[in-house]
Amino acid sequence: MYALLVLAALFFLVPVYLLVATALKSPDDINLSTTWHWPAALNWASFSDAWSKIGGNVLNSLFLAVTATLFSALLGSLNGYALSKWKFRGANTLFALMLFGMFIPYQAVLIPLFQFIKSLGLYGSIWGLILAHVVYGIPITTLIFRNFYADVPDALIEAATIDGAGFWQIYGRVIFPISIPGFVVVIIWQFTQVWNEFLFAATLTNTTSQPVTYALSQLAGGQAVSWNLPMAGAILAALPTLLVYILLGRYFVRGLLAGSVKG
Amino acid sequence: MKGLSKDRLWSIAVLTPSIILIAVFVYGFIARSVYVSMTDWGNDPAQALALNPIIRFTGFANYQDLFTGFLQGRFRQELVSTIFFTLFFILGCLGLGLGLALILDRNPRGEGLWRTIFLFPMSLSFIVTGTIWRWMLQPQGGLNQAPTLFGAQPSTFAWLSSTDAIWKFDWNKLPLLTASVVGLVLVVMAVRAARSGDRTRTLVAGGCAALLFLWALIIGPNIKMLPAPELHGFNFALIGIIIAAVWQMSGYTMALYLAGLRGIPEELREAAKVDGANDLGMYQHVIFPLLAPITLSAMIVLGHISLKIFDLVYAMAGPDNINTSVPALNMYLTSFRQNQFALGAAIGTILLILVAFVIVPYLSSQFRTEEGHA
Numbered sequence: 252m253y254a255l256l257v258l259a260a261l262f263f264l265v266p267v268y269l270l271v272a273t274a275l276k277s278p279d280d281i282n283l284s285t286t287w288h289w290p291a292a293l294n295w296a297s298f299s300d301a302w303s304k305i306g307g308n309v310l311n312s313l314f315l316a317v318t319a320t321l322f323s324a325l326l327g328s329l330n331g332y333a334l335s336k337w338k339f340r341g342a343n344t345l346f347a348l349m350l351f352g353m354f355i356p357y358q359a360v361l362i363p364l365f366q367f368i369k370s371l372g373l374y375g376s377i378w379g380l381i382l383a384h385v386v387y388g389i390p391i392t393t394l395i396f397r398n399f400y401a402d403v404p405d406a407l408i409e410a411a412t413i414d415g416a417g418f419w420q421i422y423g424r425v426i427f428p429i430s431i432p433g434f435v436v437v438i439i440w441q442f443t444q445v446w447n448e449f450l451f452a453a454t455l456t457n458t459t460s461q462p463v464t465y466a467l468s469q470l471a472g473g474q475a476v477s478w479n480l481p482m483a484g485a486i487l488a489a490l491p492t493l494l495v496y497i498l499l500g501r502y503f504v505r506g507l508l509a510g511s512v513k514g
Numbered sequence: 515m516k517g518l519s520k521d522r523l524w525s526i527a528v529l530t531p532s533i534i535l536i537a538v539f540v541y542g543f544i545a546r547s548v549y550v551s552m553t554d555w556g557n558d559p560a561q562a563l564a565l566n567p568i569i570r571f572t573g574f575a576n577y578q579d580l581f582t583g584f585l586q587g588r589f590r591q592e593l594v595s596t597i598f599f600t601l602f603f604i605l606g607c608l609g610l611g612l613g614l615a616l617i618l619d620r621n622p623r624g625e626g627l628w629r630t631i632f633l634f635p636m637s638l639s640f641i642v643t644g645t646i647w648r649w650m651l652q653p654q655g656g657l658n659q660a661p662t663l664f665g666a667q668p669s670t671f672a673w674l675s676s677t678d679a680i681w682k683f684d685w686n687k688l689p690l691l692t693a694s695v696v697g698l699v700l701v702v703m704a705v706r707a708a709r710s711g712d713r714t715r716t717l718v719a720g721g722c723a724a725l726l727f728l729w730a731l732i733i734g735p736n737i738k739m740l741p742a743p744e745l746h747g748f749n750f751a752l753i754g755i756i757i758a759a760v761w762q763m764s765g766y767t768m769a770l771y772l773a774g775l776r777g778i779p780e781e782l783r784e785a786a787k788v789d790g791a792n793d794l795g796m797y798q799h800v801i802f803p804l805l806a807p808i809t810l811s812a813m814i815v816l817g818h819i820s821l822k823i824f825d826l827v828y829a830m831a832g833p834d835n836i837n838t839s840v841p842a843l844n845m846y847l848t849s850f851r852q853n854q855f856a857l858g859a860a861i862g863t864i865l866l867i868l869v870a871f872v873i874v875p876y877l878s879s880q881f882r883t884e885e886g887h888a
Binding site for chain 1: 520521522524525526528529531532533535536539540542543544546547550610613614617620622628630631632633634635636637638639640641642644645646647648649650652654655656659660662663668761765766769770773818821822824825828829832842845846849850855858859861862863865866869873874877878880881
């Protein structure tokens with residue numbers, strides 16, 4: 252059993268070893284035949300070089316992911332509350348129609364989206380990208396909050412109604428205060444998704460507003476690059492979501508499981 | 515409660531912005547894309563980026579071009595590639611994920627650490643994964659150098675650039691092949707309906723299958739899609755990308771299966787043991803049947819991810835590698851590099867149809883059972 256586990260762990264960790272080893276080599280040390288060797292001298296300059304190339308994009312991504320995530324979480328929480336606690340006829344059908352938006356290939360809406368963002372004058376600005384992420388995030392954030400609120404007993408709501416509380420009082424005094432775990436799940440999920448997204452990043456932005464995924468793909472795409480640079484860049488681009496995962500893994504997994512629709 | 519209280523109006527008011535946004539950004543934009551795909555926008559480069567381009571309605575011409583046009587062989591290969599990719603990607607993730615979950619379910623020491631190791635690639639973007647694996651699969655480096663660690667000769671497998679392919683078939687046989695596959699599915703449906711005693715369903719499914727087979731045998735062979743045979747198959751260059759994709763996503767299936775295994779009540783296992791089931795028998799008759807719905811969920815989620823995948827390919831093999839390309843990548847290049855918007859919209863629409871085949875039955879069945887409970 253442990254032999255199998257070690258074997259599997261090797262499969263998952265070997266790429267990390269090569270990533271770190273290559274990022275720490277100086278360009279002259281990078282040689283295809285010594286790929287596997289740990290660098291004789293550690294060269295931390297790769298990271299500052301990579302930062303000077305894509306640091307601005309990392310900051311773009313940070314602003315984008317934080318802003319889009321906050322809007323998404325708030326919208327999702329209100330939607331989830333309305334859908335799970337104030338059910339009306341056809342609510343489930345409406346929700347299913349909403350969910351479909353989570354699965355569509357964005358290629359099927361990309362051209363109109365591009366035109367729309369352009370006509371708003373938001374092409375090349377990070378706000379156009381934020382808009383896209385918030386809108387296409389509605390299905391998943393609504394889904395996670397709807398499932399989360401489904402576990403809140405309806406008796407709680409009824410008691411509050413009897414006390415004379417209305418829609419907003421119940422949200423503000425009963426639902427919102429107990430929503431922290433729900434918010435953590437949604438925030439982690441959306442932050443990771445927005446940070447890692449590539450298609451919108453590549454089509455809706457220009458050089459000044461590009462997020463890090465696009466910048467990294469350009470950094471790694473050239474033929475004559477020295478590989479320490481894209482490897483250091485990959486580490487920079489991976490670090491924020493990796494940290495979130497390592498520190499808050501439990502909630503990350505919960506979001507993951509919620510994403511598989513099972514209500 | 516009253517039918518339309520103030521609170522109920524508030525709940526509808528809260529949902530309205532989202533409903534409008536989804537209606538416009540999802541359904542409105544899909545409709546617009548389908549319309550664009552039936553025009554000639556961008557087929558004439560001079561008109562593509564004009565402020566007020568002259569756009570003519572051309573019906574299904576772009577689709578016909580993609581499936582039978584002389585210049586669109588790349589798209590046809592991509593369509594085949596994406597099917598093979600999806601197949602192996604799902605099999606890989608399910609197999610590895612289930613294996614890991616079964617081991618972790620036996621509570622090995624340091625379980626949390628193992629889980630962390632198997633799941634961490636999920637937090638990375640496909641661009642990061644692709645960048646790392648691009649380096650690992652360099653023609654003379656990375657994995658190909660691994661045998662030298664044990665004193666062997668380096669391997670020479672052309673990971674991302676191989677032009678070899680297996681299971682090739684002539685594109686002209688596509689009607690026959692599609693009809694056979696759909697027909698087989700219908701036969702399976704008919705047999706299942708017959709077993710559950712649903713006579714109308716059996717007859718309808720069986721009849722449709724018979725008609726399809728007849729059509730495929732009599733009319734199918736006479737449809738000439740292309741003037742000359744054109745072979746498409748499973749390109750070896752895809753293998754590396756499939757491995758990287760499995761590396762990234764199998765932690766997800768592991769998490770799903772593990773949650774499922776932990777959800778199986780202990781009494782059920784005890785009961786099976788009391789009934790004299792050995793380990794193998796218990797897995798076969800108790801545990802695996804209970805995991806079947808999870809497998810289906812995972813297949814749906816992985817399937818739609820895989821049909822849409824393109825950032826991993828972009829980062830690993832570059833946008834211009836025909837052997838590894840997929841429709842989702844082609845759509846991006848066609849629309850935003852070559853400015854052939856109508857053709858791009860057509861590819862996007864085909865992708866949507868592929869994904870809808872996977873998603874729509876799933877969503878509708880999920881919500882039908884839920885409405886039934888409510």
